[in-house]
Each structure stands twice: as C-alpha cells, then as structure tokens.
Amino acid sequence: MTFEAIVIGGSYAGLSAGLQLARARRKILMIDAGLRRNRFIGHSHGFLGQDGREPGQIVDEARRQLMAYPSVEWLAQSAIGVKIEAGGFIVSTQDERSFHGLRLILATGVVDELPGIPGLQERWGKQVFHCPYCHGYELNGGPIGVLAASPGAIHHAMMLPDWGPTTFFLNQVFEPDSEQLAGLAARGVLLEREAVIAIGGDTQINITLADGRVCKLAGVFTQPRTRMASPIAAALGCEFEEGPTGPFIKVDAMRETSVSGVFACGDASLAAGTVAIAVGEGARTGSAVHHSLIYRHAR
Template sequence: MDHDVLIIGGSFAGTSAAMQLARARKQVLVLDTGMPRNRFAAASHGFPGQDGQSPADIKARFSEELNAYPTVRFRDGAAVSTKREGSGFRVSLADGGDVAARRIVLAYGVRDSLPNLPGLAERWGASVLHCPYCHGYELNRQPVGVLARGEMALHQAMLLPDWGPTTLFTQGLVRLSPDETQSLQSRGVRIEETPVAELVGSGTALEAVRLEDGRTVALAGLFLAPITAPSCDIAAQLGCEMREGPTGPYVAVDQTQATTVAGVFAAGDLASPMPNATLAAAAGTMAGGSAHRSLIFDPDLRQHDGRAS
C-alpha cells in the first residue's frame, strides 16, 4: 500500500485527523481541493485559540504544523472514484492518478445550495449567514432576519433575539401554528408574511431587504439554513450509510467516527447534522485516532461492516 491512511479533505477535520496519525508515525496523504465550505467567511469565531482568525489563515497554520512531521504529505486534487482492494482501498483522482491506502478518512465536507434571490449569493458568509454562534456577536445587536426555507427557520428565529431585534420572513414556506406564533412573539420576533424579493446594500454588506410589495426592512444580517449535500459521492461509492439531517444528508458514523464500511471513517460537516469548526476539529481528532487503532486491531479488515449506532 502507498499509504497507511488517505484523508480526503484538508480543512479543519482532515488536518486534525492527520495530526493524530502523524504523531503515530503513520504514512498519511491529505488530498485537498482547496475549496473548503468556510472559504466565504472573513473570520472564524468560537474556535478556541483561533477566535477571529480567517479560515484560510487557520488552515494554513494547521498545514504548517503538519509539515513538521515527515510522514505526512499533501496533494492538491479531487477523488473521483474508489474501490476496496484487499485489506485496503484504491482511489482514482481527477488528474488521472490513483492512490492506495489501508484506511480512508472522509473529510471533504458539504456544499451549500442557496435561494435564488438577487443580492444573496454575493453576501454569503459576509452578511448572509447560517450560524448565529459563529457570526451573530459581530452584528452588534443590530436588526437581523431569518429567511425561511423550512422548519429550521423557527429554531433560528427563536435563538436570534439574543443577538438583535429579529424578523422572520416566512416566504410562504412556513405555516406557523398559534403556539409557534405565541412562542415567537414572546421572544419579540416580528413575523413578515410578504416574501423577500431582493437584498440591498453596499458591496457584501446588507442594509435592508426589499419585499415583493415594495416595502423595505432594514437589516444588518440575514440568517438562513442552506440546503446541503456532500461535496462528492465517494461515501456513496463506498456504500456508507447516510442519514437525513435538518439541512440535508450526512454520513452516519458511530462514537468513534467509524462509518458503516469497515476501514472508512468520516468527520466534519460531512458526518454531522450540526456544522461547527470546533466540532469538526474534534471529530477529526477522533477519526484519526480510530483509523490508527483500526490498523492495529483489525489489520486485515476482517471485522464485518455494520451499522453506525
């Protein structure tokens, strides 16, 4: 085998997995397309020791730390297909090459699908946001909105008043029960039934949304739950079980980050219904350690594939 472990994805989860394996002196290849989900955000918040740093700078620092370990290599590129080969795997790459590894850690994340509204896409990660814990504090208690796409909007709207005066834009997609309406009103949430037609503001800043009836509502930030999907289909090719989360499918893993396919582990947004940088790094740490233990205690992958708990 070329490598002990192939890690597909080089952001927070993938590099955290690589660190554990590097310290176990395993031969590791990190395959990375350089297109992390958080590339649109200017800063990452709530990540201990990295609060306020740009995701690109955090990733570069992690990679620099890993470069101190002689058994870790990075390779630019995407995985396009994979198959089981003996007691390991062979992965074909977009550049025509292939890689063999005894174990695989999937950490390639998810891609976001956004509503088709004028002015929204260019503000994604700057003033159109998905996580109040990551970005709400910096809005300085200015007015914020929630753009409904499904039932997650109610959850977001209940949380957001702690960060600023909140308006829920139902977009004709959410029908609130009397109890839900009362709960929102008890939190001071304004409910707007007229759909948002466009976002307005200078550059990537948000100043207001314009409604279909021509009215404008002043906002400093607009929150929504994006529809997500895995960034590639490698997990599906391997036969990993998937689960349905609040925004889309994710890879099922057990408490050790093992998938339902023996020898394959997954971490980060790809393997969690709750995206978060700190949680991604923690899951990557577990996945790397679990892959190492698998090499020791199940070297020939004789344990039966099972279902993640």
C-alpha cells in the same frame, strides 16, 4: 507505496484527523482540492484560541504544523474515485494517479444550496449567514432578519433575539403553529409574511418585499440545504441518514461508516457547520482510525 490512511479533504476536520495519525507516526496521505466550505467569510469565530482570525490563516497554519511531521504527504488534487480491494482501498485522483491505503477518512464536506433570491448568493458569508454562534455577535446588537427556507427556520428565529431585535421573514415557506407563535411572541420576534423578492445593500442589508417595502437590517440568517461535495461516499456504498438540512454519511461511535475501513468526519457526517466542532470530530476520527490500525489483524 501503501499508506496506512488516506484522508480525502484537507480542511479543518481532515487536518485534525491527519494530525492525530501523524503524531502516532503513521504514514498518511492528505488529498485536498482546496475548496473550504467557509471560504466566503472574512473571519472565523467561536474556535478557542483562533477567534476572529481569517479562515485561510487558520488552515494554512494548521497545514504547516501537520506537514512538519515526516510521515505525512500532501497532494493538492481532487479525489475522483475509490475502489475497494483486499486489505484496503485504491484512491484515484484527477491527475490520473492512484494511491493505496489501508484506511480511508472522508472529510469531503458539503455544498450549501441557498434560496434562489436575487442578491443572496453574493452576500453569503458577508451579510447572510447560517450560524448565530459564528456571526451573531459581530452584528453589534443591530436588527437581524431570519429568512425562512425550511421549517428549521423556527430555531433561528427563537435563538437570534439574543443577538439583536429579530424579524422572521416567513417568505411563504413556513407558517408557525399556535405554540410556536406564542414562543416567538415571548421572545419579541416580529413576523413578516410578505414574500421576499430581492436582497441588496453594502454595509447594511436591505430586504425588498413583494409589496415594495424595504427592510434595513444588520444581517440575515437562513438555512441552506446541503449536499455532499464529493460522490465518493455514495459510490462506495456508505449508508446515509437524513439530517436537518440534507443527507449525511452515517457513522458509528468510532466514526466508521457502514463500509468497513472507511471513516468520516466533519460536515459530511455531522449537521453542525462550525470550525470548532469540525476540529473536534476530526480528532476523534483520527484517533479511531489509529485504534483500528492497531487491531486490524483481529478484524
């Protein structure tokens, strides 16, 4: 059987892309390993109409709606390889099956690589976050920490005073220049240059410094590095571009990669890790793939 499009990744972007194609009555296969990037958080925020819902509930409902379309098939597996052949692609899965598709959508996402500070990993998505728009409001105006993991930490530090009094833990990773120091001062941000050696706490979060002091906070924001969650884009020869947190798949205005017939959406191709943006980018990509199928004989 030949599918008109195979979508690798069934989280927010992949589901949204698939929905556009399903509504265009195209035969599609969704392949998903079930590892959402935001599986560590309890509630999702900032997505219109879904604000405050559990992420798993949003995905489950979206999948139920998508699978109501008879042209969609779902495979709960990991895609492990793709071969380019005349007229399309052969996708192989971990259970040793192969599927043929005319178009390929990579909604494979990224993996967050967190600073190696004891206590941080287990609090990721609970008391330690990356997106102020997603999690800042729920800290209820309490004291907030920004843990520097890259020079991009300055943007967190400038933003977060809108959600609560902010302390910028430079952690010997980053030193603001004179202009940045003036901006931070104008925003009322406190600077802490002592190294962070541990993170603890249950309902609140405690940052232990090298000199023994403990700072009690409502929440902490940091900047994880990201890497591709799947090797498929690289194996296909897709071009990448360097984003603020790591490499991302390079796409054009129609969301097509440098490899003809391969499209990408979501966190794998855009440095903006929110549900709302992923859904929007998925919709754009699904529509673009539909257009490419219409005009495929002219390519």
